[in-house]
Amino acid sequence: MSFSIGQRWVSLTESHLGLGMIAEFTGRQVTVSFPAAGEMRVYASNNAPLSRVLYGEGDTIRTADNRQLLVTAVEEFQGILKYTGTDEYGKSHTIREVQLDCFTQLIAPQQRLFSGHYNKKAPFQLRVETLNLLNDLQQSNAKGLIGSRTSHLPHQIYIASEVARRHAPRVLLADEVGLGKTIEAGMILHYQLHTGRASRVLIVVPDSLVHQWLVEMLRRFNLKFSIFDKARFDAIKAEGQENPFEAEQLVLTSLSFLAGNDQVSALANAAGWDMLIVDEAHHLHWDETQSSREYQCVEALSAVSEGLLLLTATPEQIGLESHFARLRLLDPSRFYDLEVFKAEEAGYQKLNEVVQRLQERDSLAGKEPLEDDLVHVLRDYLGDEAEQLISGEAANLELIIEKLLDRHGTGRVLFRNTRSAVKGFPERVLHTHALKCPALYEADMKRFSISGLTPERNIEDLFWLKIDPRVTWLTEFLKENRQEKVLVICAKESTASELEQHLRLYEGVRSAAFTESMSIIERDRAGAYFAETENGAQVLICSEIGSEGRNFQFSRHLILFDLPLNPDLLEQRIGRLDRIGQVHDINIHVPFIENTSQQYLYRWYKEGMNLFARPIGVAYSIYEQFAERLEAELCHPSERFEALLQEAAAKTESTLAAQEEGRDKLLELHSCNEEKAAEVIALIEDAEEGSQLQEYMENVFNLFGVDCEYHSENARILRPTEHMHSGYFPGVSDEDGTTITYSRKQALSRDDMQFVSWEHPMVVESMEMILNSEFGNASLATMAVKALKPGTLLLEAVFTINCVAPKRFQIEQFLPISPIRVLVDINGQDLSQVVPHDKLNTLCDNVKKPTGQALLKQVKSEIETMLEHATGFAEKQLPDIREQAQNTLQLKMMPELERILALKKINPSIRDEEVEYFRSCIEQGARAIGRSAVQLQALRLIVNT
Ligand SMILES: Nc1ncnc2c1ncn2[C@@H]1O[C@H](COP(=O)(O)OP(=O)(O)OP(=O)(O)O)[C@@H](O)[C@H]1O
Known part of the structure; x- marks a missing residue:
């Protein structure tokens, strides 16, 4: 692409910016100003998503001072165009392209035809197909959820x-x-x-x-x-x-x-x-x-x-x-007052009882009227709404439960799923390794103390590495399990780094450290080295910082070099391996030194909370209740320890049981509704089924000059070529190629491939590029139908409904672009149903350029007449489309508004802005639909030969 300051270009991906002007060109970069939008964009000049705006003789242009000119001549000087044209009074004007109106973007299809510019049949068909596809996508209930590279959980x-x-x-x-x-x-x-x-x-x-x-x-x-x-x-x-x-x-x-x-x-x-x-x-x-x-x-x-x-x-x-x-x-x-909140929390037990009673009745499919006390409670919870739900033939129990959960205090703001509810997680296998206490630790008076949990820190130099039995055990374990990836977590940073160095330098183990004193980049490198399957580190030794958020589920051995006092940290540590994507049972190794506080803490977790077996959510609150006594036992062990363990075990059980009864059960119910989830998953799968996307994109690649090479069943390799339509194609710039797959399954196991779905930026931008440019918007074809006289002209016009509204209202969910296709002849006969678009495609042939251009010059007035007829037919459909859109708007938004108003009456968690949002959506949406108009998107003139 070559650029000169002052030239006019449009963005292929952001057409709403209007007509851009080159503001700066440095060779590698080009800066474009878009005065209509008041924005600037900087692009790499060899790959800018821009298209040059060139008008030709016969085109209509508009100037910045709002004059409309019919172009009669075009000249170029140092890369800048000068247009000469006549205004509505026949007066001639000459302007430089800098003076073009920045709100003008595209040349209307009819103007392109009049000036002899037209496309072959394939681009026209692709444009029409794109309009129809976009219309379907706009209405899909899976919209926004199709594009993620995840399995459907x-x-x-x-x-x-x-x-x-x-x-x-x-x-x-x-x-x-x-x-x-x-x-x-x-x-x-x-x-x-x-x-x-x-x-x-x-x-x-x-x-x-x-x-x-x-x-x-x-x-x-x-x-x-x-x-x-x-x-x-x-x-x-x-x-x-x-x-x-x-x-x-x-x-x-x-x-x-x-x-x-x-x-x-x-x-x-x-x-x-x-x-x-x-x-x-x-x-x-x-x-x-x-x-x-x-x-x-x-x-x-x-x-x-x-x-x-x-x-x-x-x-x-x-x-x-x-x-x-x-x-x-x-x-x-x-949530303005802690005390009020605490009182509310205490009331969830009651709400849960109500839900359980309703569920029991639901499973019995009982049609008898609800007991009086239940009706009474429901009235308390649901206010006016309760009457409607309870009355009638039989109370709608499912809906009542749904509404109770919906209006439940934190229900709208808090989502919590637990493993027991999600299922499919691997087993945890606990391995304990009781080790003899070395003499040096034995002599240390801190054997029973908090610092005795990390006895190596009480030794001044690196001597601990020689005498600590956990080090010897770990070294042997690593040597015996060379093929396994092993994650080690230590409480102290110095322990982690000293241990890692020791294993690497003196024991020949491929290891990496992961600690807070390393920079983020160093840590990421260490993580990547550990993840490498061939030649990667066998063991990653982390300080506590490695126990949060990181994904290490490719490993199935976790070694807890010591145990933290905070049970949440223990849950987090195990969570590194025990997460989605883990395909093996998880081995949790706890090496501890006998007769020290380490052994006591291990027993606390095993016998007091059973925390190695599963996460329990309430671990910290149990710890809090026993913390003082636990610490006392860790420092001065006594026969009271056994009683402490029993008490803690009983407390854990009773807390879990209460949790099951109370708020958490409610939360669980509200955090996942399997039936609704299955409906959405089915919609996403529907959108992915078949080969429509693949066929569509391969047509796009072909017409835009992108090289598309077969890789395997659902995968292709894309490369840019010199024949690319505009020198740019979204996501394809790498000479070595971009590998894509259309299969979600393949994408989940092949990180090196892009997962191309209907919502992938490549697809979204391709559609925008087609619809926001003149691509395929004017076409000329011939056909040979014996039943029609040679020379008969037909005009196929495709309109959309143009509705201007702020993007966040998502007006297209009520009024999608709704393509209207009309086929007319010169007498204004509507042939749309007689010859459908697909049928016409099979009849049409391309026309050679010189022949086509000569012909178009002769039939300008016929095109104008037929277009008038076609526009008339399209406009006739507008009132019905508008009415349907208004109905959909009411149908979709009124229940939302009513629900939010009902919720607000009894659940103050609804914010005023939410109510306001739905109100303004309805009002502004209705107004925007009322202003909608038909817009011509594509024209095809067909000549019977
Ligand atoms: N639907 C899914 N498809 C594929 N992989 C998934 C899916 N959901 C989660 N994973 C993978 O499972 C792992 C855990 O997910 P994620 O990190 O989102 O969990 P988390 O709840 O945020 O974890 P933590 O509590 O440790 O912060 C990640 O490796 C993630 O990529």
Whole structure:
């Protein structure tokens, strides 16, 4: 592509920007200003998604001073065009292309035909097909959920479909460790971005998870986030950008970077976000008297962000108070008082009893009237709504349960799935290794103490590596299991790094360390080295930092070099291996030194909580109740320890039973509805079935000049060629090729392939490129039908309904582009039904250029007449389409509004903005539909020969 300052180009991917103008060209980069949108874009000049705007003789152009000219001559001087044309009074004007109106984008199909420019039959057919496909996609109920590279897990799909469709969702995703909270957040985000409900997103995570999030968002959802750290932030500032956070739409950063600098945090707040995501949100400390810096930082951000997703596997890590701390971030006006919240929580037991009674009746399919006391309670819970649901032939129990759960206190803001509910997880196998206490530790008076849990830290030099029996045991284990990947977690950083060095340097083990003193890049490298199947590290030795969020499920051996006092940390440690994607049983090894506090702590976890067997969610609250006594026993063991274990075991059992009865059971019910999930999964599978996408895309590749080579059954290798239609094709720039697959199954096992679905950016951008340009919008064909006289002309016109409304209203769900196809002859006869589009395609042939151009000159007035007839027919359909759209709008949105108003009466967790959103959707939607108009998208003139 060659560029000169002042030339006019349009963006192939963002046509709404209007007519662009080259503002700067440095050889490698080209800067384009789009005055209509007030935006600038910088592109790599060899791969810019731009198309040159060239008008020819006979075209109509509009100038910046609103004059319309019929072009009579075009000249070029140093790459810039000069147009001469006549205005409506016949007066001649000459303008440079710089003076063109920046709101003009495309040349209308009829103008292209009049000026002798036309496409062959294939581009025209592709354009019409694209319009029809887009119409189907706009109406699909799986929209926004098709594009993620994930397997269909009901609990995730359910949460995603429930939350993603909300306006500015604010929820706490609190599934148990490893169940896929990141994936759920990604799905919600993908939906919101894909449907235009959100565009500016900030993700805040612990340092150690920045890279993992970057990779997961890209690999699974095709979302390219920019990592913001100090270096990046300073670099953007140095380029003159006042607020670096405004330079990108999708930003990923660490909590320590944000909270560590007041200026950074203030600028992040000032930038404003549609969606804020905070991972490992239990780190945000708050109590009624004070809050941590990190908490304050997220609190300020959550106030300027419309949507908020908080992720934590341990929502109640430090008890109800900390749980409340996160809820008040989600909705401060609803969760305003800790005491009120505590009282509400106590009432969930009662609500659960009601739900259980209803469920029992439902399973008996009883038609007898509900007992009076039940009716009474339901009235309390559901207010006016209860009457309607209870009365009638038989009470609609399922609907009542659904509404109770919907209106349940934290129901709308909290989702928590547990392993027991999700199922399909591997078995855990515990291996204990009781080891003799070495003399040096024996002599150490701290054998029974908190520091005795990590006795190696009481020894001054590296001598511990020689005498600690855990080291000897570990070395032997690694040598005996050379083919296995082994994850070791230690409580102390120095233990991890010294141990790793020892194994690597003195025992010849391929190992890597993963500790907090390493930089993020070093840690990511270590993680990648461990993940490598051939020649990778056999063992990764982590400090506690490795126990959070990371994906190590390719390993099935976890060695707990010591045990943490905090049970949540133990759950997190095991969660590294025990997560989705783990295909083996998990071996948990606990080497401990006999007759030390280590052995006691091991017994506490095994016999007191049985925590090696499964995560229990309430572990921290049990620990809290016994913490003092436990610590006393760890430091001064006594015969009371046995009683402590028994008491703790009984407490664990009773707490779990109460949990089953109480709030958590309700939460579980509300966090996954298998039936609804199955419906959405079926819709996604429907959209993926068959070969329609593959055939469509291969047609696109062919017509856009992209080389598409067979790789295997569902996979292809794409390469750019010199014959590419516009020098650019989305996602295809690598000379070595881009490998794609249309199969979700294959994509899940082949990270090196792009998963191309209907929502992949390559497909979405291809469709935009076709519809936002003149591609295929004017075509000329011949046919030879004996029943018609030679020289008979037919005009096939395709219109869409153009409706201007803010993107976030998603007006297309009520009024899709609805292509209207009309076929007319010169007498204004409507032949649309007589010869359908597909039939006509088989009859049409291409016309050679000189013949076609000569012919078009002669039939201009016939085209005008036929187009008038066609437009008339299309416009006749407009009132019906509008009416149907108004009905759909009412049908879809009124129940939503009514539901939200009903909810608001009894559940204050509904925010005013949510109600307002639905109201304005209905009002503004109705107005926009009323203003909709037909727009000509494509024309085909057919001459019978
Ligand atoms: N639907 C899915 N399809 C394929 N892989 C999945 C799916 N869901 C989760 N995974 C994989 O399972 C692992 C755990 O998922 P994820 O990291 O989202 O869990 P999490 O709940 O956030 O974990 P943690 O509690 O440790 O933070 C990841 O490797 C993820 O890629």
